[in-house]
Each structure stands twice: as C-alpha cells, then as structure tokens.
Amino acid sequence: MATAEATPVAVSTAPPRGSLWQRVQPKLLPAFTVLAIIYLMIPIAVMIIFSFNDPIGKFNYQWNEFSLQGWLHPFDWPGLGEAVRTSLVVALISTIFATILGTMIGLALTRYQFRGRGSLNGIIFLPMATPEIVLGASLLTLFVATAMPPLAGKVPALYPTGFTTILIAHIMFNISFVVVTVKARLQGFDRRLEEAAMDLGANEVTTFWKVTFPLILPGVMAAALLAFSLSIDDFVITNFVSGTTNTFPIWIYGVIRNALPVQINVIGSIIFLGAVALVGASTLRSGRAARIR
C-alpha cells in the first residue's frame, strides 16, 4: 500500500488570471469526485443517523426525535440476536474453510507446472462471473434433489435447507475470491528465499512454515478478511439456501415487510464501524511494517 510518489499533475502551473473557465476547469474533476464520494457516503450517514431515531410506530422511515433506545437495547427484537449470532458463526467457519481450500489452490496455481493449469486459472473465475442469483438457484435445485428420488437415501439429504447448506454456499462462493487474492500476493514472491532456506539445510516442510508461510500470511489474512465480509453481508445466495434459518440479512428481509426496527440501523452501524476499525488497524500495521523493512 505504498503511496505512489507525487503523480504529475496535468496543469501544474496555475494559469495566471485567465478567463473564468480557465480558473474553474482544473477544479472540475476533484469537485466531481468529492460529490461522487458524498453520494457513496449518504446512505451510510443515513443508517448511522437513523440509528439514533425514536421512530413513530413500527417503521423507522421518518425522523422523529433523538433517542438512545436502539443503542441501549441493540438486540431487543425477536430473533435478531439469534440471527446475528448465526451470521457471525457462518462467517467465521466459512472463512476458515474457504481460506484453507483457496490458499491451497492459489499455491498450486502459482508455484507448480501441471497439465490443465491454464484452463484451471480461467475456471476458478467462473463462480465469480456467475450472477449470485444463478449460484443460489442452482444450489437450491441440488439440495432439493438430494431429498427426492432418484438421489434420496443414496446421498446425505441436504433438504430442508438450513445452517449446513448456508455454510456450504458461503464456502463455495468464497473459495474463488480467496484464490484470486492469494494469487495476487504470490505473484511477487521471490523464490530465491526458499532456495536459500533449502541450501541451508531446511526440508520442504520447514521451508514452507518458516519462510513461505510467513511471507504469504498478509495475503492470506487479506483473503480471509474479504471472505468474512462477503459472508456476513451475503443476502442473495443465502436467501435461496437458508430455509427457516435466519442470518442477519435474511432476518432484515423478513422483518421489513411488517416493521423497520431501529435496531437494524444499530447493528448495521456496529458492523460498519467494526469493519472500518479492522481495516484501518491492518492498514496502519502494514504501513508500519513496510517502513521498518
């Protein structure tokens, strides 16, 4: 994340007192960018502001007055605490599995020559290029099929859908993202470091754990972070495979027909602030590490 050195600015010397257009024109792009960033931030601001609302009735759509009720009772709605817990557990387990499986594929793809490597590189992209709705729909058809003839009884039944099927779906869609992230990290890897370790007498296993792994760890951690955030946010695929089990997004989808509790904004804000803090901390750390090196 090293910042590039000062990029050449197109108009470095300000034109001395030209026409209005000449003075305004260099500021147009930055101004437009600021507006776009504000556009991106608005819904987040709304989410946080409305988490302090005391809504009239059941729907938190209109500002009424400031209140801390939501923040003091963040899980005060039937099923909400359970759903948030499920989301966290699914995200944690699926991240661990997807990170391990994906890192292994990433290692194989970048460091070894084998038949079919080229096509595999392309195939690994397919799950990311498939619309989520198609991924969800096809998984559902498979899960349904495991409980109906001719498959019923011959394979473990994955229907009715629930916790297990959510987990399977999340591991599946996360693997490709992990592979791509880990591969990007491995591409700049200096293999001579491993050769040096081997020359000094380390075997493959020792070399891997003492040299290779510590070097790719930041990439693996980045992949795990990405997988975790994708999992905790996923709605479209999960909606197809969740049955009666609720994750946080599924719970929101179910409840918003009858109410819009302020707690949605509170939990959303907590997740947002937590993610920002996590990313901020890891950026600071890697920045410091880069400086030390």
Place this chain on the structure above:
Amino acid sequence: MTAATSTQAPTGPGWRGRVGKALPYILLAPGLIFLILFFVIPAIQMFTYSISTGSVEEGFTITWTLDAYREGLETFGKQFLNSILYGGIATILCLLIGFPVAYTIAFRGGRYKNLILFLVIAPFFTSFLIRTISWKILLGDEGPVLGPLKHTLGILPGTFSLLGTPVAQVAGITYNFLPFMILPLYVALEKIDYRLIEAAEDLYANRAAAFRRVTFPLALPGVFAGSLLTFIPAMGDYINAELLGNPSTRMIGNVIQNRLLVQNDYPVGSALSFILMAGILVAVALYARALGTEQLTG
C-alpha cells in the same frame, strides 16, 4: 487427477520425488472437489430440472421438454427486458460517474489516493440490504429530501413521489454497484504511463484528443471489467426492484426467486436462470468483440 492417488506410501527411497510430483494435485484436490460438488453439479442439476416435468410432491422426471423455456420466455419477456434496460442504464450511469472519479484518483489523487479508495469501498462494510433501505428512507414521500422540497420550499406538489418509480430503482442499482465500476477502472488507469498522455499533448493533441486517442483506449480493459462487474449483478438483482420499484418494474431476478422459493416451480425457475446465464455469456462475448481488444481479460 490420477496422480492424487499416490498420497499414500511415504516409504521407499523415491517417495519424496513422487510426493513432490503429486503435490500440486494434493493441494488442488480438496478445493476442486468442493467446487465440483457445489458449483458444477448444481449447474447440471439445474439444467436437468429445466428439461423435466413434475412437482415437488411427485418428484421430477426428465422428459427432455422445452416447455419450461417456452413458458418462461413467453410469460416473463417483460421482466427480462426490464433487467436488460435497468441493468444497462445503471451500468452506463456507473461508467459516466465512475470514470472521472477513477481518473481523478489515479492521476490527481496524490497523498489522498488511499483515503479516497478506502471511501469508495466503504459502502461494502454495510449490508447491501441496509444501504438499499437507507435509500428508501432518503427518497420516502415525507423523507429528508422530498419532505422539505414539498412543504418548506413548496417546489414540488404534495403528491410527488420517487419511491416505486423506475427512477428510484435505477438510482438504487447505480448506487449499489458503483464501487464495482470504479475499482477496475482505477486499476487500469493507474497502470497508464502518464508520460504517454504528456507526449500526446506535446506532439499535437489538445486535451480532448489526448483523452480520446490515448487515455481511453488504454483504459479499455478497465471499462470492460468494470461494466461486466456492474452489469452482471445488476441484471440478477431483485432487491432494488422490490424495495424501490413497483410491481411493473420487477426484473427477472424477482421472477426466479418467486418461482423457486415461493411457488416451488423448479422447471421454470431453472429454465429462467439458465436463460439469464446464457444471455450474459453471449453479451460478454459480443461486448468483448465490440471493444476489440484481445488482451482484455489478461
């Protein structure tokens, strides 16, 4: 795949060499098996259902009928068109908004580069659903935008509303997928050697010509990747239509989820998913040809 069988027998003098040769396959096997089980086989299963007849109660049998495809296309042509239209408009809007932003970050970002990039991806730290609900709050008939415009300023008539219109729906889609456009555009622009643009300006081009003849062609891979990353999820989206649109602006995603989750109509739901997938593949191929760069995917 056959080499994976040599995982046993770590004895004998040559075992290390043999394990070494099998190692890539050992590393690949678990992940690939998982993807085959839960990505490839589901796709096959979905295709099977799309050419089957039956019901959840009686089970489905393959009858090689194309009825589900015919029914799907005949009944839901409008929803397909909505998907293409709204997804397409949102993609173009994302490109129009995203390009200047990516350009600014890449060439004028300076020391704010990482901060701006961070702000661009910040929406991802909030649930997609919550962001869309936020737009519903914002655009509500008596919400923070329309309320003052109607009552305090009196610019708009009291009956004016944005929610439930295609405008709100497209705005929501554009918002939700904008970062997917900005990031690949930024990556492509960042790679451009700025001296090329300066050279063009030195030689003959005014800034517009330099942009048209140098910057934009070099950014094409980013335009390609960004449009796909925006258009593909936008086509399949059904949350924006449900929360911000109205029944006549429903897209194909709404129909697929209704058929599969509410009506248990697996043949038609599967056929529609397959048409969506195939349509996207064709669109990608045509688009790649239209942009005419071979290394686009590289």
